[in-house]
Each structure stands twice: as structure tokens, then as C-alpha cells.
Amino acid sequence: MILVIEPTWTGTLHAPGxxxxxxxxxxxxxxxxxxxxxDPSHLRELQNDTALTRVSGEMGGVxxxxxxxxxxxxxxxxxxxxxxxxxxxxxxxILRTALRTAPPxxxxxxxxxxxxxxxxxxxxxxxxxxxRPIGVQVxxxxxxxxxxxxxxxxxxxxxxxxxxxMRARGHRRLRFLVLExxxxxxxxxxxxxxxxxxxxxxxxxxxxxxxxxxxxxxxxPLRIGFVGQATEAKGISTFLDIARDFKARCxxxxxxxxxxxxxxxxxxxxxxxxxxxxxAEHLPRQDFLDRLARIHFAFLPFQPGYYNLSASGxxxxxxxxxxxxxxxxxxxxxxxxxxxGDIGYICNDVxxxxxxxxxxxxxxxQDHYQRQxxxxxxxxxxxxxxxxAKRYQAIIRDGFDNLLAPR
Numbered sequence: 001m002i003l004v005i006e007p008t009w010t011g012t013l014h015a016p017g018x019x020x021x022x023x024x025x026x027x028x029x030x031x032x033x034x035x036x037x038x039d040p041s042h043l044r045e046l047q048n049d050t051a052l053t054r055v056s057g058e059m060g061g062v063x064x065x066x067x068x069x070x071x072x073x074x075x076x077x078x079x080x081x082x083x084x085x086x087x088x089x090x091x092x093x094i095l096r097t098a099l100r101t102a103p104p105x106x107x108x109x110x111x112x113x114x115x116x117x118x119x120x121x122x123x124x125x126x127x128x129x130x131x132r133p134i135g136v137q138v139x140x141x142x143x144x145x146x147x148x149x150x151x152x153x154x155x156x157x158x159x160x161x162x163x164x165x166m167r168a169r170g171h172r173r174l175r176f177l178v179l180e181x182x183x184x185x186x187x188x189x190x191x192x193x194x195x196x197x198x199x200x201x202x203x204x205x206x207x208x209x210x211x212x213x214x215x216x217x218x219x220x221p222l223r224i225g226f227v228g229q230a231t232e233a234k235g236i237s238t239f240l241d242i243a244r245d246f247k248a249r250c251x252x253x254x255x256x257x258x259x260x261x262x263x264x265x266x267x268x269x270x271x272x273x274x275x276x277x278x279x280a281e282h283l284p285r286q287d288f289l290d291r292l293a294r295i296h297f298a299f300l301p302f303q304p305g306y307y308n309l310s311a312s313g314x315x316x317x318x319x320x321x322x323x324x325x326x327x328x329x330x331x332x333x334x335x336x337x338x339x340x341g342d343i344g345y346i347c348n349d350v351x352x353x354x355x356x357x358x359x360x361x362x363x364x365x366q367d368h369y370q371r372q373x374x375x376x377x378x379x380x381x382x383x384x385x386x387x388x389a390k391r392y393q394a395i396i397r398d399g400f401d402n403l404l405a406p407r
Contacts, residue, residue, distance in 0.1 A: 001108050002029065002404070003098045006038035007072065007091055008080045008114040012285060014141075015045035017313065018113050019052045020204035020385055021139075025111070026065060027389035028396075029404050033064040037098045040069040051208035068101065070094050080116040081146040083157045088118040095119075095126050099134075107133040107403050109396065114139055117162040120174075127171045135173040135400040140198075142310035144178065148190060166194040175399045179203040179311035182331035186308050199395045203311050205320045205383045213321050214293055218369045222254045222361055225295035225323070227314035230262040230271075230278070234314070235301030235328070238350055242299075243273045246357065254361055256299075259283075259291045292321050296369075297344065297360065300327035301353060307332060319343075319380050324372040326356050340379035342372055 004022055006014075018038075026034055036046065046052055047067060073090030076082045095110070102108050110126075112119055115138045123136040147162045158164060166176065176198040178184050188195035224243075230236040243256035255275040262271060264280045271278035276291070283291075298318035307330050315336065318325050324344035327333045337346050345356035381387060396404055 001102045001106050002032050002034045002111065003102065003108055004034060004036045004111045004113055005070075005094060005098055006036075006042055006113050007094055007119045008116060009042060009078065010039040010072065011041045012045050012282075013042075013078070014114060015042060015049075016206045016209075016285070017203055017316075018042075019046050019049045019208075020206050021113060021201070022046070022065070023052055023207065023385035024201070024204050024388045024392055027386050028392040032404055033066075035066050035068055035098070035101060037068045037070045037094065039072050043067045043069055049206075049208050051206070068098070070097065080114065080143045081162075083117055083152065083161045085118070085156065085160075087116065088122060088160070091116070091119040091122045092125075095122055099126065099130070102132075105132050107135075109135045109137060109400065109403055111137045112139060114141060115143070117165050118160050120162075120165045121160045124165075124168075124171065124174055127174055133403060135175075135396075135403045136171075137175055137177055137400075139177045139179075141179070142306065144183070144187070144309040145306055147194075148309075166191065166197070173400055173403070175199060177201055177395075180332050180335065182335040183309055183311065186331060199399055201392055201395060202383060202388060203313075203316050204385045204388050205316060205380055207385060209289065209320055212289060212293070216296060216322060216369075216373055218296055218364050218366050220253055220364070222297075222364070223257060223295040224254065224297050224299045224326075224357070225257045225259045225292065227292065227298045227300065227317055228260045228312075230258055230260060230266065233303055233306040235303050238301040238353070239299060240270055240273060242301075242350070242354060242357065245354070246361075247273055250361065257291060257295060259288060259295070289321075292317060292323070295323055297357075298323045298325045298327075299353075299357075300325055300333070301350070302328050302330050302333065304330065316383070319376055319383060322373045322376040322380065324369065324376060326353055326360075328353070336379065340382075341375045343375045343379060344372055 073087045075087045076084050120138050127134055127136050151161060152158055178198055178200055181200050184195055184198055184200050226239045228234050246254050257276045258274055258278045261283050262278050262280050300314055326345045329346050329348050333346055347353045347356055
């Protein structure tokens with residue numbers, strides 16, 4: 001049995017990625033019961049994904065996927081990088097509740113599809129105390145960056161923070177999961193011992209969106225989209241500077257759009273140069289997709305630092321919707337270009353991004369654009385849940401002593 005637990009996020013947050021990951025697990029182990037535990041608002045998002053519910057066995061099928069509501073602690077909700085002893089009690093309760101739903105003595109894989117460090121601590125305790133065969137897999141996202149940041153001087157807090165959890169000589173059946181090969185490579189450089197306990201399952205695409213994807217074709221005005229929340233780590237200042245420059249020189253021949261939201265408290269005046277209104281309100285997924293469908297290029301001026309240890313949902317959205325990218329040369333970007341060829345423009349600096357954009361605008365080369373779209377389509381195939389299933393099977397076989405082998 002596989003117990004998938006989302007102890008961190010509610011509502012739409014991480015829902016597309018979680019859904020696609022669960023689909024991959026189901027394709028990898030179709031004979032296993034999969035039980036998903038999450039906040040009711042998050043479960044609603046998952047259950048609205050028809051690509052996920054096609055594997056639901058709630059009506060009695062052997063290939064069983066079922067959904068179970070849990071109550072998340074409200075202490076530091078949506079702030080997984082903060083170590084909270086008070087939150088630990090809630091996480092212990094969630095893990096014990098989930099495990100009690102499994103038949104006695106049945107082998108179980110517990111997947112913390114996201115995690116706080118205290119949830120990892122709780123799962124490690126459960127692993128030591130349980131008499132049944134258990135494996136614990138911990139999905140790491142941008143929170144991996146906290147492993148190399150500031151640490152509390154409080155010895156109790158330090159004992160349960162992410163650096164301690166990842167460097168501890170833990171149980172051999174507690175392993176970590178990151179979403180890109182380039183992230184594990186960076187982790188191996190910074191923390192070799194932690195990397196030895198870390199596997200890679202690339203973030204799968206959201207299959208349910210594929211029927212919505214229109215065939216992209218170049219046309220004027222050229223539409224450029226900054227995909228994701230407008231943060232400095234994603235390079236929003238670079239995007240706005242380039243937008244002001246090109247709008248001043250090229251006018252209506254080019255448009256710039258924010259496909260996401262601005263951080264609360266940001267100055268709205270900064271975004272006046274854009275060709276669609278920006279808002280600090282959460283953008284419903286359908287509105288997000290409608291905007292994504294209209295652009296020609298995804299513009300991703302990632303800054304060094306955060307994305308060395310974090311996957312990018314924006315890159316995956318561009319791949320899913322076959323929108324060629326114009327992006328800075330970070331490892332996660334360079335790895336995609338190395339694997340899949342001409343999927344857009346990879347740039348060494350801001351001047352390189354300006355040059356790539358000018359090249360597209362001046363040439364409007366439809367044939368070249370369609371070759372980039374085709375390369376993205378092939379890249380997308382490699383990220384389908386069914387394509388990643390064998391990789392996940394190997395991760396469990398090699399890292400967890402074939403815990404889920406038929407018995």
C-alpha cells in the first residue's frame with residue numbers, strides 16, 4: 001500500500017504537480033492501493049483532475065485510489081521552512097492516522113509529497129517504532145534551499161531542522177526525492193552524504209491540460225509571458241526593464257504579460273508597462289491557462305541561487321503548452337536544452353535575453369518556431385506520467401529493497 005500525505009499545502013497550491021506525481025506512482029504500481037491524505041480544499045482540486053480520477057478505485061476497483069481528508073495544523077501554515085515543535089504534534093497525528101488505515105502487517109510506502117523538517121522527524125520516528133515493513137520517501141521542493149541558509153542556535157530546533165534531517169545517519173528506508181537531475185547534482189556538490197540518500201523523479205506534466213493546448217503559431221503582436229509569481233528570484237525586475245525598453249522602441253508589435261500574481265504589497269505602478277492588468281489576487285487555474293495559451297514565448301529570467309536547488313513549475317508549464325522559452329543559463333535550464341535540443345533560447349545574461357528577443361521580433365521565423373515547438377512536444381512526451389513510471393519503479397526497487405514487490 002502507498003500512503004501519499006500532503007502535510008503542507010492547501011487549495012490549488014502544488015495541486016497540478018501532486019496530481020501528476022500520483023498518476024506516475026499509479027502507473028508504476030497498478031496493483032497497489034494508493035490512499036491520498038490532504039486538506040479538504042486540496043483534495044477537491046485533486047478530485048477535479050479527470051486525469052487523476054481515471055485511476056480511482058473508490059467504486060471497488062483493484063487499481064484503487066482513494067482520498068482522505070486531514071486537518072492541517074494552522075501554525076506556520078504554508079511556511080515549511082520554519083521549524084515548529086508545536087506543529088510536530090499535528091504531523092505525528094496525521095502520520096499515525098494514515099498508517100492506521102492500512103491492514104496490519106501490510107508493507108507500506110509513506111510518501112510525504114511535500115514536507116517540513118518536523119514531518120520528516122515524525123516519519124523517521126514512526127519508521128523506527130513500527131513493526132510492519134515501512135519505507136518513507138520525502139519530496140523536496142524549494143524548501144531544499146533552507147538546508148544551506150540561516151540556522152537557529154536553539155539546540156532543540158537545530159536537531160529537527162532540514163540540515164540535521166538530511167545529514168543524519170537515518171534509517172536506510174528513509175530517502176529523499178527531488179524533481180530534476182540538476183538539483184541532485186548541485187546537492188552532491190554541497191552535501192555529498194545527503195545526495196547519497198536522494199533520488200530523482202522529474203516533475204511530470206499535467207495530462208488533463210493536454211486537450212486544451214492550442215497549436216502555437218507566430219504572429220504579430222508577438223506575445224511574451226512571464227510565467228509564475230512575480231518574484232525577484234524569477235527575475236521580475238529584469239522582465240519589467242526589458243518590457244519598458246521594447247515597448248518604447250517597438251510599440252504594439254510586441255506585448256508583455258504576467259501569467260501569475262504579484263506579491264502582496266508590491267507597487268502596482270511598476271507593472272503599468274504590461275499589456276494586461278497585474279494583480280496580487282490569486283489567479284484561478286483556468287485564467288492562468290487562458291493567458292498561457294495566448295503567448296508565443298515563456299520568458300524566464302531566473303536568478304542564480306534559489307533555482308539551483310528548486311524545480312520550476314513555469315518550465316513545466318512551458319513544456320506542457322509547447323511554448324518555446326527564453327531563459328537564463330541555470331543548471332535546470334541547461335539540462336533541458338542538453339536533453340531536448342532547440343526548445344527556445346538559453347542566454348548567459350540579460351543582454352543575451354534582449355538579443356534573443358530582438359532576433360525573434362526581427363525575423364518572425366515561422367519554420368524555426370515550429371521546430372522549437374516540435375522539440376518541446378518531444379520533451380513533453382518524456383515527462384508523461386506513464387513515461388516516468390519505470391523510473392519510479394527502479395527508485396523503489398533499488399532504494400527500498402523492493403518494498404512494493406507483489407507478495
